[in-house]
Amino acid sequence: xxxxxxxxxxxxxxxxxxxxxSFNPKNTPAEGGxxxxxxxxKLTKNPDPYxxxxxxxxxxxxxxxxxxxxxxxxxxxxxxxxIRIAIAGNVIDLxxxxxxxxxxxxxxxxxQPFGIFHYDxxxxxxEKADHILYLGDNAGESVFDTILIxxxxxxxxxxxxxxPVINDVTRHEAVLSGIDQVAEIxxxxxxxxxxxxxxxxxxxxxxxxxxxxxxxxxxxxYEGLSDERKPIFFLLKxxxxxxxxxxxxxxxxxxxxxxx
Amino acid sequence: xxxxxxxxxxxxxxxxxxxxxSFNPKNTPAEGGxxxxxxxxKLTKNPDPYxxxxxxxxxxxxxxxxxxxxxxxxxxxxxxxxIRIAIAGNVIDLxxxxxxxxxxxxxxxxxQPFGIFHYDxxxxxxEKADHILYLGDNAGESVFDTILIxxxxxxxxxxxxxxPVINDVTRHEAVLSGIDQVAEIxxxxxxxxxxxxxxxxxxxxxxxxxxxxxxxxxxxxYEGLSDERKPIFFLLKxxxxxxxxxxxxxxxxxxxxxxx
Numbered sequence: 001x002x003x004x005x006x007x008x009x010x011x012x013x014x015x016x017x018x019x020x021x022s023f024n025p026k027n028t029p030a031e032g033g034x035x036x037x038x039x040x041x042k043l044t045k046n047p048d049p050y051x052x053x054x055x056x057x058x059x060x061x062x063x064x065x066x067x068x069x070x071x072x073x074x075x076x077x078x079x080x081x082x083i084r085i086a087i088a089g090n091v092i093d094l095x096x097x098x099x100x101x102x103x104x105x106x107x108x109x110x111x112q113p114f115g116i117f118h119y120d121x122x123x124x125x126x127e128k129a130d131h132i133l134y135l136g137d138n139a140g141e142s143v144f145d146t147i148l149i150x151x152x153x154x155x156x157x158x159x160x161x162x163x164p165v166i167n168d169v170t171r172h173e174a175v176l177s178g179i180d181q182v183a184e185i186x187x188x189x190x191x192x193x194x195x196x197x198x199x200x201x202x203x204x205x206x207x208x209x210x211x212x213x214x215x216x217x218x219x220x221x222y223e224g225l226s227d228e229r230k231p232i233f234f235l236l237k238x239x240x241x242x243x244x245x246x247x248x249x250x251x252x253x254x255x256x257x258x259x260x
Numbered sequence: 261x262x263x264x265x266x267x268x269x270x271x272x273x274x275x276x277x278x279x280x281x282s283f284n285p286k287n288t289p290a291e292g293g294x295x296x297x298x299x300x301x302k303l304t305k306n307p308d309p310y311x312x313x314x315x316x317x318x319x320x321x322x323x324x325x326x327x328x329x330x331x332x333x334x335x336x337x338x339x340x341x342x343i344r345i346a347i348a349g350n351v352i353d354l355x356x357x358x359x360x361x362x363x364x365x366x367x368x369x370x371x372q373p374f375g376i377f378h379y380d381x382x383x384x385x386x387e388k389a390d391h392i393l394y395l396g397d398n399a400g401e402s403v404f405d406t407i408l409i410x411x412x413x414x415x416x417x418x419x420x421x422x423x424p425v426i427n428d429v430t431r432h433e434a435v436l437s438g439i440d441q442v443a444e445i446x447x448x449x450x451x452x453x454x455x456x457x458x459x460x461x462x463x464x465x466x467x468x469x470x471x472x473x474x475x476x477x478x479x480x481x482y483e484g485l486s487d488e489r490k491p492i493f494f495l496l497k498x499x500x501x502x503x504x505x506x507x508x509x510x511x512x513x514x515x516x517x518x519x520x
Contacts, residue, residue, distance in 0.1 A: 014280060014281045017277045017278070017279075017280030017281055018277070018278070018280075018281045019277075020273065020274060020277030020278075021274045021277055021278045025270045
């Protein structure tokens with residue numbers, strides 16, 4: 001995706017393969033994967049291979065936004081419907097699979113039972129919180145995030161990656177998604193495909209430490225934060241076997257999980 | 261799949277990654293993949309990681325065999341129906357994807373239009389041939405091959421891999437599939453996941469050279485033989501992008517292609 005030149009793609013494969021033996025096996029995929037990703041960016045001199053696709057996914061998500069918004073308005077439990085929609089957005093993830101029928105997947109997730117459902121804790125934490133730190137995941141999914149942010153009815157700080165990494169949301173895509181209309185956008189300081197605290201900047205870490213409630217979207221953020229004992233709520237679809245196993249659910253399950 | 265021990269699986273990943281930089285980029289995936297596969301066998305001391313799954317797939321295929329046979333008998337063009345079924349068997353391929361609904365896929369392929377359809381050449385070559393060399397691919401698929409072998413109504417020599425490699429058919433699985441009832445089984449001498457002539461034994465090469473007609477199943481055999489100018493007919497489903505591009509069809513297309 002970064003370059004068409006076949007000799008450069010071969011070099012990129014060789015570079016990626018040669019990095020793997022030196023990785024610490026205890027590191028998360030988000031960490032190792034991101035190191036490889038940034039080497040490919042250097043090698044191919046393409047600073048943002050997924051840019052076009054990210055923007056296309058945002059356009060697609062925006063086109064179904066009115067329909068999703070009316071689903072929330074007509075729901076008996078608008079907050080829960082917004083949570084489901086925010087998780088449904090997580091299927092837009094080119095890091096995992098290239099071809100996804102978004103609308104079909106969204107509708108499926110809207111009726112799918114949760115593998116873990118800490119909704120009571122979510123609501124009571126939300127009620128007490130004066131603001132929420134919201135950790136964005138992918139571009140496109142970010143459009144769905146605006147729906148949940150509105151439904152939270154609290155001040156929201158939305159954290160994005162510092163630099164492009166795969167199809168993750170940076171400030172550029174957050175603004176295209178309309179996040180700036182509903183939340184304050186900050187950078188986590190990291191350009192890993194997940195929130196790996198040792199790579200985050202002090203300003204983000206300060207906000208993270210003090211946040212009375214944190215919403216963490218997707219697998220990449222989960223990988224970095226799964227061991228933190230903080231008021232974090234993980235919203236994700238367990239797309240791959242190892243993540244499902246770590247959480248203790250079936251692959252494909254949708255999750256609303258409290259870290260506490 | 262070869263071993264449960266996590267430290268050994270980590271070692272296997274590191275070993276595999278460390279081999280890639282030294283591969284000749286012009287080699288086929290069947291060649292490089294097989295080198296990695298055999299290193300994993302050595303490292304994990306598991307000589308046949310897919311054995312259980314291969315046998316399970318053969319059992320599943322055998323259970324729908326009578327249904328497939330009656331489809332051939334009731335068809336207006338039994339040879340063509342047998343060809344379609346043999347291609348349909350090619351969807352049983354754990355090297356590509358782990359979860360496949362076999363029956364569903366078979367039914368789809370039975371009505372799917374061909375991306376390339378050299379059926380006239382196939383029939384006229386078959387008519388003149390006194391025997392056919394048939395290059396097997398995966399275990400399970402091998403059960404479907406018995407149907408086409410019977411429909412050919414000629415002497416058939418069925419070539420299998422010398423040693424286990426992924427889910428490919430060896431003599432053991434060929435016999436379980438009933439190939440010994442309809443054809444003479446020989447080993448190609450290779451334990452690569454495809455027919456790579458430089459790894460084949462002299463006896464196979466002699467049969468290959470003289471064969472008036474060769475039926476080559478699946479992508480792995482295609483990778484090794486796509487540049488040969490011989491009376492080879494490739495029967496496969498183009499499962500991945502690079503193979504589809506090389507053949508000049510869409511990914512997912514089914515193919516009956518003459519090499520001449």
